[in-house]
Amino acid sequence: MLILLPTHLPTHLPETVEQGAAAAERIAVQTVTAAVEQPARVLQGTVGRRATLGAMLRDTLSPAGVHRMVEASRPVYDLARISVGHPFGVTFGPDGLLAAFTYGIDELRTLRVTRKGESYQAEMVKREYDVRVAAVRGEITSSLFAAVGAAGEDDQLALDLADIFMWDVDFNTELRNGDSFRVAVEKLSLDGRFSRYGRILAAELVRGRRVLQAVRFDGKQGPGYYMPDGRPMRKAFLRSPLRFTRISSGFTHARLHPILGVVRPHFGVDFAAPIGTPVRASADGMVTRAGLDGGYGKVVRLRHANGYETLYGHLSRIDVRVGQRLIQGAVLGAVGMTGLATGPHLDYRMAKGGVFLNPLKVQSPPADPIAAEEQDAFQAARDHLLALLGPAPAGLAVARANAPPARAPARAFSGASP
Secondary structure, three states, X not given: OOOOOOOOOOOOOOOOHHHHHXXXXXXXXHHHHHHHOOOOEEEEEEOOOOOOHHHHOOOOOOHHHHHHHHHHHOOOOOHHHOOXXXXXXXXXXXXXXXXXXXXXXXXXXXXXXXXXXXXXXXXXEEOOOEEEEEEEEEEOOOXXXXXXXXXXXXXXXXXXXXXXXXXXXXXXXXXXXXXXXXXXXXXXXXXXXXXXXXXXXXXXXXXXXXXXXEEEEEEOOEEEEEOOOOOEOOEOOOOOOOOOOEEEEOOEEEEEOXXXXXXXXXXXXXXXXXXXXXXXXXXXXXXXEEEEOHHHOXXXXXXXXXXXXXXXXXXXXXXOOOOOEEOOOOEEEEEEOOOOOOOOEXXXXXXXXXXXXXXXXXXXXXXXXXXXXXXXXXHHHHHHHHHOOOOOOOOOEEOOOOOOOOEEEEEOOOXXXX
């Protein structure tokens, strides 16, 4: 209990009980007024570069006091891990001494340290997002980013949407004006203000009269996205091993080599991109070569399941070693122009059973579908989630048939050059 004491006493005793009560009331009012006139003072800021807690509080606490605060906080959060740009606050009590210290770990967690005499007590103050599901739709006029922005949403939603369909669509080259999308996505807010996107629950991409739909389902295999019939969106190979700006040279049996000046086959696809652009493994696989290889320059080769192989040529940097196992999407190097190359690009090649394939026309085998025992749960979830998208455009039918893969009559990686 905090007891407020008067700052002075009356110079004489009251003559009556009533006078005594009145005097006591005046003293109490004076005391409370004095306390109100000395409110707690709060200083707020953000952690600067190379800042330490001791430096931040050097005008407030002694080194011993800072040490006691750090030790008291350690079971809750290590104050040695404060990061640049994170908010902090210092509250001073009426006595002018530090009463509390707060540090924003992230937007949902704040460390609060309170002074208790000569010691400190630490606690984690947690918040929760307000979550609502929003239906967003848009039409492509130039790019997916532009369409998402025109719908009033952030670029992150475009990236998340592209991640769902990246096995079926290359968003840099295959979208056309008039294509459209619909998405049901969680929006997370704090204090009534949008903070970030949560899970995409359902998505639809319309390309001409071809409709791709995906719903999120948390099954025994973990969370993933599936077509309405239960087939997974994820497939064995990505449509593109990197984000690129344009295709500078396609798969062909007769191309005039830009350096050698002769006509020869080009059994790959050249993806033009800035030097240093990360290159991803298009599928799970093992590294069988990582180093210099003639006209390919710095190259990485991967061996995949079912007789597939991929090659990534003209790299500026190699981040893997022979024998290393990679998962789909893992960065294996960076775009360059080593070997016989006139500009920065990735020479991407694919083969099966020793025969080159056109990577842009390969029908990639899907991952495992929904298990039979989970079909009922999936179908119930599917119907609910697709309804969140809102009314569908009229006259569109769902179709996912891809053209059969084209096969080039040339042996793969056997002395072939760019």
